[in-house]
Amino acid sequence: MLKSRLITAFILIPVVIAALFLLPPLGFMITTLVVCMLAAWEWGQFAGFASRTQRIWLAVLCGLLLALMMLTLPAYQHSVQLPQISFWLWASLGWWIAALVLVLFYPASAALWRQSRILRLVFGILTIVPFFWGMLALRQYHYDVDHYAGAWWLLYVMFLVWGADSGAYMFGRLFGKHKLAPKVSPGKTWEGFFGGLLTSALISWLFGMWAPLAVQPGTLLICSITAALASVLGDLTESMFKREAGIKDSGNLIPGHGGILDRIDSLTAAVPVFACLLLLVFRNL
Template identity: 80%
Template structure:
């Protein structure tokens, strides 16, 4: 298992970085639509869709929705203040605050949505649509003056999330004793949580020192810390939905890593939260 995880990671990481820096905005947006469609297919399990046909339709509808939203924008403009983008990013903040309450009160909170397919589908909508627009908005950051500015920001967020995940795993294995959320994800510990924060802080400091990120240190720290905390929440939220669905992995598309949602669960929270803070709250335009 570990060998397949390492091999897959060694293949995927260069592909992800290449997509961030070399794909043009339209190609990047199309790639994100495909990723969100695959994630929607897996989300169908969380919504109680046992039929492959139902999940295929859910995936197709997700792709059509994102494509329709994308093509209603002015040509070559992905300005964060356009209604489609801004509304989605603000909605992400509201959703992840609500998700935090659901996770903290689980399993009692499950009584509110366990038997409601529309609610579970709404949760998927609030997870995937803001994630899509967060990725697209960050990729478009200052694109006219510097085509790679947004790529650096996306790489920064991804490294924060990867650092938090890796740090949590290592510190949790070495020192983990106190459970973080035993009713949601018994394997996660407070020691791992703080270890992940330390790793993310180190990565943020190194990356900010070496990469061309033209934002004040205070703004960067606030955005980085909140995005890292959101990434942990994204992971816990998916674990909660998987527990309710009675599954271990969201899929088996990625060898050794499970499904698409298993790989992007942290990013679905971290990216839109970071984009909303950076572009709408602090208005670093």
């Protein structure tokens, strides 16, 4: 399992970085849309859609919803100040605060949504749609001045999340004794949690030294810490939904890693939260 995970990671990471820096805006948008459709396909299991046909339709409807939203935007303008984008980024903050409450009080909190397919679909919309707009808002950051400015920001957030995941795994394996959320994800420990944050802090410091990130250090620190914490919450939230659905992985599309949601669960929280703080709260426009 570990060998296949490492091989897949060594292949995917360069592909993701190449997509960030080499794809034109339309190509990046379409690629992100496809990823979100695959995530919606897998979310169908969380919503209680056992039929493959139902899940295909859910993915198609997700793609159509995002495409219709994009058609409402001015040509080649994806500014975070547009209400179509800012609404979803603000909504992401509200959703992840609510998700924190659901995770903290699980399994009692599941009584509120366990029997409601509509609520579980709403949770999926609030997870996938803000992620889509967060990806586009960050990629379009100062695009008219520097085509790669937004790519650096997205890479930074991804490195934060990858660092938190990898650090939590390593520190948890080496020192993990105290369970972080045993009712949601028994394998996660407090030692892994703090190890992940430490790794993210190290990555943030190194990245900030060498990458062209035009932002005040205090702003970067607050956004980075919040994004790292959000990434942990994203992981725990997906674990909660998988536990309710009685599945180990959201899919089997990525060898050694499970499904698309298993790989982007942390990013679905970290990206829109980081984008909202950086671009809307601190107005680093």
